[in-house]
Amino acid sequence: MSREHQQGIDVTVDLVILTIRDSELHALLVERGNEPYRGRQALPGGFLRPGETLEHAARRELKEETGLDAARLHLEQLRAYSEPNRDPRGRVITVAFLALGPDLPIPTAGTDASDAAWVPVPSILAEPGLLAFDHLTILRDALERARSQLEYTTVATAFCPEPFTISDLRKVYETVWRLKLDPSNFRRKVTRADRFLEATGERRLTEPGRPAPLYRRGPAHLLHPPLLREGHLARLHTTTPALR
Known part of the structure; x- marks a missing residue:
């Protein structure tokens, strides 16, 4: 022994x-x-x-x-x-x-x-x-696991109380990644990702006269296509210092 x-x-x-x-x-x-x-x-x-x-x-x-x-x-x-x-x-x-x-x-x-x-x-x-x-x-x-998961899975929605707006979801990515993302580009990518989000049919008034559509998490677990930190989504915009 x-x-x-x-x-x-x-x-x-x-x-x-x-x-x-x-x-x-x-x-x-x-x-x-x-x-x-x-x-x-x-x-x-x-x-x-x-x-x-x-x-x-x-x-x-x-x-x-x-x-x-x-x-x-x-x-x-x-x-x-x-x-x-x-x-x-x-x-x-x-x-x-x-x-x-x-x-x-x-x-x-x-x-x-x-x-x-x-x-x-x-x-x-x-x-x-x-x-x-x-x-x-x-x-x-x-x-680093959390950052990577946001790229390849739908886990970002775990940070969002449902229902949520696309802006709410984008702020999750920006906060965890420490990147400033383009709102229009981000919206296009997440709404086109296969079964990532489901529209509730309702809206929330986030700015005067501009009600935002509300979403819930869809059934997908993996993001297709993925949202890459170093890809087109982030490359067009200024970044804040990354957490080390």
């Missing part, structure tokens, strides 16, 4: 939960109430319990640590992180999940979290020592 097997390997789940608040991409952080890194901010998460699947553990930790209901979110597995020294408590492998939701409410901390709050992603990335463990790496990976 190997020494590693004798010591045991623990498995945790960590969650990168993203929403758009005040026209800025935010991530949910908790303040750790226990050691290690007590008092430091971190991603929500915890240990896998006997008999649990990874997704069940992610949903449970989401509810216990933040009070948020996973049923309101788009939830997908990101990847596993297994650096031998990533956790000072011992050999701990974590499986990260990415969760996306529309203008989610103020979270309520619970169990081993002292506090929970939405924090703008740019401010997190600007402070490399802010997050405990390897959570900054996980956040960066999740951010």
